[in-house]
Amino acid sequence: MIEYRPLRIALLGAGSVGGQVARLLLENKNELAARVGAELELIGIAVRDLNGKRDSAIPRELLTTDAEALIMTADIVIEVMGGIEPARTLIRQALLAGADVITANKALLANHSTELFDVAEQVGAQLYYEAAVAAAIPIIRPLRESLAGDKVIRIMGIVNGSTNYILDRMDSEGLSLEAAMVEATDLGYLEADPKLDVEGYDAAQKIAILASLAFHTEVDLNSVHREGITSITPAQIASARENGYVIKLLAVCEKIEADEDGEAGVSARVYPALIPREHPLASVRKAFNAVFVEAEAAGELMFYGAGAGGSQTASAVLGDLVSAAKRHVIGGPGLADSAHADLPTLPISRITTSYQIALEVKDQPGVLAEVANIFATHNVSVETVEQSIANKRQNPTAQLLIGTHDAKDSALTAVVQALSSSKVVDSITSVIRVEGN
Numbered sequence: 001m002i003e004y005r006p007l008r009i010a011l012l013g014a015g016s017v018g019g020q021v022a023r024l025l026l027e028n029k030n031e032l033a034a035r036v037g038a039e040l041e042l043i044g045i046a047v048r049d050l051n052g053k054r055d056s057a058i059p060r061e062l063l064t065t066d067a068e069a070l071i072m073t074a075d076i077v078i079e080v081m082g083g084i085e086p087a088r089t090l091i092r093q094a095l096l097a098g099a100d101v102i103t104a105n106k107a108l109l110a111n112h113s114t115e116l117f118d119v120a121e122q123v124g125a126q127l128y129y130e131a132a133v134a135a136a137i138p139i140i141r142p143l144r145e146s147l148a149g150d151k152v153i154r155i156m157g158i159v160n161g162s163t164n165y166i167l168d169r170m171d172s173e174g175l176s177l178e179a180a181m182v183e184a185t186d187l188g189y190l191e192a193d194p195k196l197d198v199e200g201y202d203a204a205q206k207i208a209i210l211a212s213l214a215f216h217t218e219v220d221l222n223s224v225h226r227e228g229i230t231s232i233t234p235a236q237i238a239s240a241r242e243n244g245y246v247i248k249l250l251a252v253c254e255k256i257e258a259d260e261d262g263e264a265g266v267s268a269r270v271y272p273a274l275i276p277r278e279h280p281l282a283s284v285r286k287a288f289n290a291v292f293v294e295a296e297a298a299g300e301l302m303f304y305g306a307g308a309g310g311s312q313t314a315s316a317v318l319g320d321l322v323s324a325a326k327r328h329v330i331g332g333p334g335l336a337d338s339a340h341a342d343l344p345t346l347p348i349s350r351i352t353t354s355y356q357i358a359l360e361v362k363d364q365p366g367v368l369a370e371v372a373n374i375f376a377t378h379n380v381s382v383e384t385v386e387q388s389i390a391n392k393r394q395n396p397t398a399q400l401l402i403g404t405h406d407a408k409d410s411a412l413t414a415v416v417q418a419l420s421s422s423k424v425v426d427s428i429t430s431v432i433r434v435e436g437n
């Protein structure tokens, strides 16, 4: 039975996500009211252009360009306008006015979460953000609640759908990066500025959010190591395939213990890496996302689904809306995310990983020994070596594909530097990390 007063919901944005949030909120009004124990009354929708083309499900009379006035009378504010400003100021104002806020804005959270969470905590409101990472996939709530009593060891995710689509098309159809990017653009997968996707910025924002939550600390976006997919070649994709791997743009975070190189901390990074074709993340095709979590007691968990899309993202927003609305009905302050661990974000040199390095070397006596000596000098153990010979008659060269055992990234970087200045190495054709072995 519904006894509580109607809750006033303000929606900021009526684009791909906002349009679907409005539609679902209006279509499912009665069912949502029954679940929450209060009616959810959409009091207005802030947009830039009142005359813009909209889904016919959006009542024109709810549209306004005065977002500031709209939020002031709301119990819950949903921010799906994107960008830093005015979203940041509006969220601050809404929280300070006592509203709970739901946002899908990964760029804003990755840059200003501490400030916004602090404001929420001061006033006892709550900031919800399930949709900000991997859209429809529930990953924030599992980390925040289901795994709250466990210890997360590591998260490895495919959290950018457009780059996964591009790499998948290169792998499955042998397309060039450029051709696959054209397809992804035509399908509307890439951000307005494609650099955000292909240079790893979007994935870096998402892993900064996940790392902060998983390790109870503040992870600064500027400390996230970021490499994109723009230098991945069809030759690397083909070589990966021949050797039982697939290349994926991975977002990884993990806790690193203190060692001879420094204090304990968190590593958060984004880079293309080889993963074995039998690893669960290898089966994530097209524009899908997946997040693979390793926790001390729970073991390995994988969360899979659509990482973008209007209705998919709206599903996560509405999940947050029901939680926020129930809290209003039941009462009690918002729950802040804990940043008690206060760990530094460590440089990439502190991680331990393995590399696969492809080299072109002179086909002469002593070359292999010289190459092996470079690895040994830097304390990097070689796991596999494959050699093939080209130009057998004139100017013979050998291609070496060297896989290493796990080593410190700093040691692997030193190996690559030494190889690039070695007289026996003609060129280094590929250097790529290996994950999930």
Ligand code: NDP
Residues within 6 Å of the ligand: 012, 013, 014, 015, 016, 017, 018, 046, 047, 048, 049, 050, 052, 065, 067, 079, 080, 081, 082, 083, 085, 086, 104, 105, 106, 107, 131, 132, 135, 307, 308, 309, 310, 313
């Ligand atoms: P859109 O660009 O489609 O929509 C943005 C909406 O916000 C538009 O209705 C726009 O108004 C309105 N808006 C923008 N700036 C202002 C402003 N200054 N004042 C008032 N209204 C404004 O974005 P999306 O719906 O795609 O994305 C929204 C958010 O969700 C972003 O933070 C994005 O990162 C996040 N997200 C999106 C996903 C997706 O698949 N699209 C997936 C996961 C997260 P108008 O219509 O008049 O231009």
Ligand code: HSE
Residues within 6 Å of the ligand: 134, 135, 159, 160, 161, 162, 163, 189, 190, 191, 197, 202, 307, 308, 309
């Ligand atoms: N550009 C993002 C992607 C959209 O490709 O995954 C969802 O955040």
